[in-house]
Each structure stands twice: as structure tokens, then as C-alpha cells.
Amino acid sequence: MxxxxxxxxxxxxxxxxxxxxxxxxxxxxxxxxxxxxxxxxxxxxxxxxxxxxxxxxxxxxxxxxxxxxxxxxxxxxxxxxxxxxxxxxxxxxxxxxxxxxxxxxxxxxxxxxxxxxxxQAVQAVRSSRRDRELRRPRYSLLTEYFPVTRRQMKQCWRYLRRPVREGIPTELDVEATVAKMGREGILLEPVLIPPRKNRADLVLMIDQDGSMVPFHQLSRQLVETAQRGGRLRQTRVFYFHDYPDQYLYRHPAMLNAQPMSEVLEEIGERAVVLIVSDAGAARGNFDEERIASTKVWIEQVQQSVRYCAWLNPMPNQWWQNTTAGEIARLLPMFEMSRQGMNAAIGVLRGRYIAWERMYSWLL
Known part of the structure; x- marks a missing residue:
């Protein structure tokens, strides 16, 4: 055979x-x-x-x-x-x-x-309309079959910056040098300052298994591009299923559990958190228990870090009247596209936009 x-x-x-x-x-x-x-x-x-x-x-x-x-x-x-x-x-x-x-x-x-x-299998999964549990958007298939390509991911990550001057002074501070010349009337030596370095710390919390199975490869590329091409100081990755029940996991197979409180204390308030999950949109259900548990979790995160956003691999029109639609009212949630990813990173940079305008049905 x-x-x-x-x-x-x-x-x-x-x-x-x-x-x-x-x-x-x-x-x-x-x-x-x-x-x-x-x-x-x-x-x-x-x-x-x-x-x-x-x-x-x-x-x-x-x-x-x-x-x-x-x-x-x-x-x-x-x-x-x-x-x-x-x-x-x-x-x-x-x-x-x-x-x-x-x-x-x-x-x-x-x-x-x-x-x-x-x-071809991914395309078949995305184009199916009868299977409500695994409905996927029809995205253009070019060299990659994702709604946002690997190259676009890298470009988006590079906008996530928290520049800090540190190290040996090697750059000329023009304004300070001019001021010094004005005071002393002569230039003996210029004023140097340390170069800017990106000190952005990213924490990815990624939903695994269940309705997220067709998006596992998408999640892996998101992690890979952040770690290798994001030019971030540090990228930490944790996994959960549906929502964290006291624990997050360092391995996608739900291994190496770590208490949520310990994770939040470890990452520090300067880190930014990006959650990746369909939030129940793939199944089209309305789960009050999941909404309540997710709300508790989000409040914990928001009390520990300044900026937090959510990326959803399902298109926003599938969020309406589902668990995802209610969760989207708790924090900025964006669909997994180049525009959505840029908007999410804008939130993580502290440049909060009127994210409701992207999805008017949330108003």
C-alpha cells in the first residue's frame, strides 16, 4: 500500500x-x-x-x-x-x-x-461552516496560512518597547552639551549618556487544548517570534486551559505547574501581559461559570501589572452572544490579525486606544 x-x-x-x-x-x-x-x-x-x-x-x-x-x-x-x-x-x-x-x-x-x-488541512478547518465548534475565519492563504504571518508578528513585536538608558555613556547628549558650553564659555568635553536599551518584559498566557487545538501552531509561532525576533528583554510563556484555576503551566502539555500568585509576584509590575485564547468563541457557547472565573483571574492580573491585553484567534463577529463577548468587556480584546495585534501592542505600550471602536457591537 x-x-x-x-x-x-x-x-x-x-x-x-x-x-x-x-x-x-x-x-x-x-x-x-x-x-x-x-x-x-x-x-x-x-x-x-x-x-x-x-x-x-x-x-x-x-x-x-x-x-x-x-x-x-x-x-x-x-x-x-x-x-x-x-x-x-x-x-x-x-x-x-x-x-x-x-x-x-x-x-x-x-x-x-x-x-x-x-x-491544506488547516485551510479545510478554517473554511468549514457546518462545524460550529471549530468554525474558523476565511483568511487569504499566501506563503503562510495564518491570519498574521511570521514576518508581521516580528514587526509587531518590535513596537513593544520600554527604552531605558543604561550601561557605559557612549552617546552625545546634545542639549546638555550646549547648556554646558553656555555656562562655561568653552567646550572642554562633551556630555555623554548611556544608550537606550529595550527593557520590555513580555508575559504570554496561552490557552491550550480543547477548541484551541487548531490554533496550536499559531500560538507556537507567536511565542517563537517574540522570543527570537521581538528584541525584548525577556519573554515568559505560561499555559492554561480555558482559564487558570489557581495554577499556570510552563509547558504546553500542562506540566511544571506554578501557582498564579507566585507567577504574578515573580514577573513584577513592569511586565506586560498578553493573553491568547478564543475565550469560548469557537464553540459559540455562553458559559457563566467561565465568565466569572475569568473575571477573577483578570482582576488578579490587572492588580499586579499595569498593562494587559487579549488576542483572540476567532474573528470578532463570532464573539457576539458568547462567553468571549462578555470577557471582551472586561479588558481590551482584539482578533488575531495584523491590525488587531498592533492594537493589542498599543495597549501594552500604554498608548490605550478607544478599542471599542474597532468592534462597535461591544458598545
């Missing part, structure tokens, strides 16, 4: 868009990585079992995936290397009987020599 010739992306799209399975990009990539590692490529049955194991959460979904594979085998260019399917088993007959014919499965056209790229 040649995994490079299997239209797995077609099955992935069908499961998400036509049948509403809550699959994200990570679920698609783990199948590709498993195939590359040699799992699921021995026989048809092994491949089906692999996809059912990783994608199905119920017996009904398991039967649906197997039925899609039955269609795929009819068109696969590798069929000559595989035995022909035998007569339908009782399981397959049961599967056909339980899936309503009113919702026919889409035809899977032959796609020879296709190796789906991760960017």
Missing part, C-alpha cells in the same frame, strides 16, 4: 464538513505522522483501524469512517495491489442500514499521487 496515493484529506473533509465530526488539524497530522512512521500501511484493514482509532469517538463514527474507506478503495490507484473486497459483512450491512440515505456520502474522486500537506 502506498500512503502517498491515498486521498485521506478527502475523507477528513467529508467527516468534518458533511458529518460534523469535531476534528482539528492535529487529528489530521497525527495520521500522517503515523503513516510516515510505518503504522497503518501494511493492509487496508490496518489503515482503517488507525483512522478509526484516531478520529472516531463512537461506534457510529467508526462505521461512518469505514464506509468512506469502502468508497475510497474503489478509486484508489493501488487497488491492483490489494485483494478485491469480499461480500459485505454483517457489520457493513448494519452500517449501511444505520446511516440515513437522505444524507448520501459524497463521491470520492480518484486523486493519484496525492500527498496532502498540513496547510
Amino acid at each position: 502506498n500512503p502517498n496515493q491515498l486521498p485521506l484529506l478527502t475523507i477528513f473533509n467529508s467527516l468534518r464538513q458533511r458529518h460534523g465530526l469535531p476534528l482539528g488539524v492535529d487529528e489530521y497530522l497525527v495520521v500522517l505522522r503515523s503513516l510516515q512512521a510505518g503504522f497503518g500501511i501494511g493492509t487496508r484493514e490496518e489503515l482503517e483501524q488507525l483512522c478509526c482509532l484516531l478520529w472516531a469517538k463512537s461506534e457510529e463514527e467508526n462505521r461512518l469512517i469505514r464506509r468512506l474507506f469502502e468508497q475510497m478503495w474503489r478509486y484508489s490507484p493501488d487497488t491492483s495491489a490489494q485483494p478485491k473486497p469480499s461480500s459485505p459483512s454483517p457489520e457493513s450491512e448494519e452500517s449501511s442500514a444505520e446511516i440515513p440515505e437522505s444524507e448520501p456520502l459524497p463521491e470520492l474522486e480518484p486523486q493519484p499521487n496525492l500527498t496532502p500537506e498540513p496547510v
Whole structure:
């Protein structure tokens, strides 16, 4: 079996868009990585079992995936290397009987020599409209598939500055030198001052797992560009799920827990905090408990640091009448775009703008 010739992306799209399975990009990539590692490529049955194991959460979904594979085998260019399917088993007959014919499965056209790229899976996740839990904005796909590119991230971070003069005096202080000349009537030596250095300390608090799974790569690039290209004095990263429940974590797998109070004491009041989360917008729910718990958390942060902002990977029109819409009233929240990121950094610099004007529905 040649995994490079299997239209797995077609099955992935069908499961998400036509049948509403809550699959994200990570679920698609783990199948590709498993195939590359040699799992699921021995026989048809092994491949089906692999996809059912990783994608199905119920017996009904398991039967649906197997039925899609039955269609795929009819068109696969590798069929000559595989035995022909035998007569339908009782399981397959049961599967056909339980899936309503009113919702026919889409035809899977032959796609020879296709190796789906991760960017295609991300695009499929973003463009799906039926799956409300994982709805994503339609952003233009150029060299990168994010609403804000790596280069734009770096450019935005460089506006986050807190210049402080320190070190050996090497720069000419023109005004002080002129004043000194006026007092002494002669220039014996110029007045030098230390150069300006960026002493901005950034703290990223990033939501992980759940509805944030499709945005994990986006979050990783946000961290990477801040640490390597932001020209900041220090960037600290902490993780949470939905909202911190007394603890933040230093590792995205929710390892190395640290009490919230200890984190806030450690970072100091001169640091600025940027929170990254969909705030419940991806699922479209209204969770009063999450709003209340998030409010307590935000108040803790605001009492410890001067400036705090929120970046949301979901477009602002999806915040209305959801948990995110209420949280957006607690502190400046911006959608994850170049304009939104610039606005958030403006808040962190102390140049507070009328952020409500960006999203008039919040008024």
C-alpha cells in the first residue's frame, strides 16, 4: 500500500464538513505522522483501524469512517495491489442500514499521487461552516496560512518597547552639551549618556487544548517570534486551559505547574501581559461559570501589572452572544490579525486606544 496515493484529506473533509465530526488539524497530522512512521500501511484493514482509532469517538463514527474507506478503495490507484473486497459483512450491512440515505456520502474522486500537506488541512478547518465548534475565519492563504504571518508578528513585536538608558555613556547628549558650553564659555568635553536599551518584559498566557487545538501552531509561532525576533528583554510563556484555576503551566502539555500568585509576584509590575485564547468563541457557547472565573483571574492580573491585553484567534463577529463577548468587556480584546495585534501592542505600550471602536457591537 502506498500512503502517498491515498486521498485521506478527502475523507477528513467529508467527516468534518458533511458529518460534523469535531476534528482539528492535529487529528489530521497525527495520521500522517503515523503513516510516515510505518503504522497503518501494511493492509487496508490496518489503515482503517488507525483512522478509526484516531478520529472516531463512537461506534457510529467508526462505521461512518469505514464506509468512506469502502468508497475510497474503489478509486484508489493501488487497488491492483490489494485483494478485491469480499461480500459485505454483517457489520457493513448494519452500517449501511444505520446511516440515513437522505444524507448520501459524497463521491470520492480518484486523486493519484496525492500527498496532502498540513496547510491544506488547516485551510479545510478554517473554511468549514457546518462545524460550529471549530468554525474558523476565511483568511487569504499566501506563503503562510495564518491570519498574521511570521514576518508581521516580528514587526509587531518590535513596537513593544520600554527604552531605558543604561550601561557605559557612549552617546552625545546634545542639549546638555550646549547648556554646558553656555555656562562655561568653552567646550572642554562633551556630555555623554548611556544608550537606550529595550527593557520590555513580555508575559504570554496561552490557552491550550480543547477548541484551541487548531490554533496550536499559531500560538507556537507567536511565542517563537517574540522570543527570537521581538528584541525584548525577556519573554515568559505560561499555559492554561480555558482559564487558570489557581495554577499556570510552563509547558504546553500542562506540566511544571506554578501557582498564579507566585507567577504574578515573580514577573513584577513592569511586565506586560498578553493573553491568547478564543475565550469560548469557537464553540459559540455562553458559559457563566467561565465568565466569572475569568473575571477573577483578570482582576488578579490587572492588580499586579499595569498593562494587559487579549488576542483572540476567532474573528470578532463570532464573539457576539458568547462567553468571549462578555470577557471582551472586561479588558481590551482584539482578533488575531495584523491590525488587531498592533492594537493589542498599543495597549501594552500604554498608548490605550478607544478599542471599542474597532468592534462597535461591544458598545
